[in-house]
Amino acid sequence: MMDPVQVCIPVSDPSQVGEVRRAVARMAQPLTMSESRRGDASIIANELATNLVRHARDGRILLQVMSHGASRWLELLSVDGGPGMADVQRCLRDGYSTGGTPGTGLGAVKRLSDEFDVHSMPGKGTVIVSRVATHTALPNVFAVGAVCLTAQGEDVCGDTWRSVERERELAVMVADGLGHGPDAAVAANLAGVAFEGEPFASPEQFYQSAHRSLNGSRGAALARAVIGSTGEVQYSGIGNIAGSLVGSERSRGLASQNGTVGVQIRSHVSTYSHVMPAPGVLLMHSDGITSRWSFDQYPGLLLRHPAVIAGVLSRDFVRGRDDATMLVVSRSRKDDIHV
Known part of the structure; x- marks a missing residue:
């Protein structure tokens, strides 16, 4: 089974980046995740929230714990209303950044995620999912x-x-x-x-x-x-x-x-x-x-x-x-x- 409770955090100000990180830490606390994977989840939270502050409008992060079959994940869903990415593949290159950051960016989010996907359209916005698994499990049908x-x-x-x-x-x-x-x-x-x-x-x-x-x-x-x-x-x-x-x-x-x-x-x-x-x-x-x-x-x-x-x-x-x-x-x- 899964916990259907989903936390929604609006993200438009740099102070809310820390709020997202803290919420992720609280949700990860009762899960059987290694300290290394908890750290990875914190990095993912930081990158997704920072990206919303710097590049998006009407941004928010949705957090939930997902269980499906033998798999269990901490899920971060980044949703915004624009401006969208014209070249998704370029933005996903590990180290690519448009904001002068140290350069971890969405490439690191993809690399650190057990499941990752993105859809973006100029003028409509971007949705990104990142899932961090609590343990390795066989693929689901x-x-x-x-x-x-x-x-x-x-x-x-x-x-x-x-x-x-x-x-x-x-x-x-x-x-x-x-x-x-x-x-x-x-x-x-x-x-x-x-x-x-x-x-x-x-x-x-x-x-x-x-x-x-x-x-x-x-x-x-x-x-x-x-x-x-x-x-x-x-x-x-x-x-x-x-x-x-x-x-x-x-x-x-x-x-x-x-x-x-x-x-x-x-x-x-x-x-x-x-x-x-x-x-x-x-x-x-x-x-x-x-x-x-x-x-x-x-x-x-x-x-x-x-x-x-x-x-x-x-x-x-x-x-x-x-x-x-x-x-x-x-x-x-x-x-x-x-x-």
């Missing part, structure tokens, strides 16, 4: 990335997500507690606990169990997908969680049925079977993100790491007045992770 943002003015998030991989199949879920704030967070996390108890159960069993668990709460919108080893996708949902399968040639919306888990649902939950496009992604998000996104606006984004995709689309299509969660899944492409 699937790659998962997510952004989970708390509504402005709230201390807790009323959305959550989960992922579980076993024997070459993956189960993922997104839940959105009604409204926002503490009561919504309680409902969403009850859905998360229900998923953790039986992530691969039949749709009827899973949703009925979640419905019982959320009884007495505000209730939640909830969607789950199970992806098999050959790319078959079993998708089901109750409420307004949006789902899509996106390939290079077409995008297919995934249907959910009306209802609120914990309040009122039908006895039968419809499940729809699809095939994951190759290349392509499964994308699920709460209604804190609009559905007006299109990969046509972002050349090359479909082939990027799922965390980068989630960062780009949540940056540009978040509504701003509600909790917002975007979950992205692809088949693992280890050759594409380090650009």
Whole structure:
């Protein structure tokens, strides 16, 4: 399992660079990481935050601990609104710097990361993911990335997500507690606990169990997908969680049925079977993100790491007045992770 809590630190002032480093140190403290890798994570935090101060606008660092399959990482996601990099490969050369720094820069971030990827467009901005593994693990069949943002003015998030991989199949879920704030967070996390108890159960069993668990709460919108080893996708949902399968040639919306888990649902939950496009992604998000996104606006984004995709689309299509969660899944492409 993973800890879905994500820390968001705005970065526009040099004093906030230290804040990012300290937050990374706190998150690394309970993890089984060597002192050397803790130091590497601190360097990565310093370089990404310094880069935002010197070169970007509307910059922020998103931090979370990710667990997926047998792997566990400390993840740093750098997101900004411009100006973007015209030549990404040049900026990634170890030692390249446009700001007169000692010259470690993004090349060092890439070198020190167990997983690294970047997408940048002039005029739109840059998203960079760096993951530092707590231990060496076998590669996973699937790659998962997510952004989970708390509504402005709230201390807790009323959305959550989960992922579980076993024997070459993956189960993922997104839940959105009604409204926002503490009561919504309680409902969403009850859905998360229900998923953790039986992530691969039949749709009827899973949703009925979640419905019982959320009884007495505000209730939640909830969607789950199970992806098999050959790319078959079993998708089901109750409420307004949006789902899509996106390939290079077409995008297919995934249907959910009306209802609120914990309040009122039908006895039968419809499940729809699809095939994951190759290349392509499964994308699920709460209604804190609009559905007006299109990969046509972002050349090359479909082939990027799922965390980068989630960062780009949540940056540009978040509504701003509600909790917002975007979950992205692809088949693992280890050759594409380090650009």
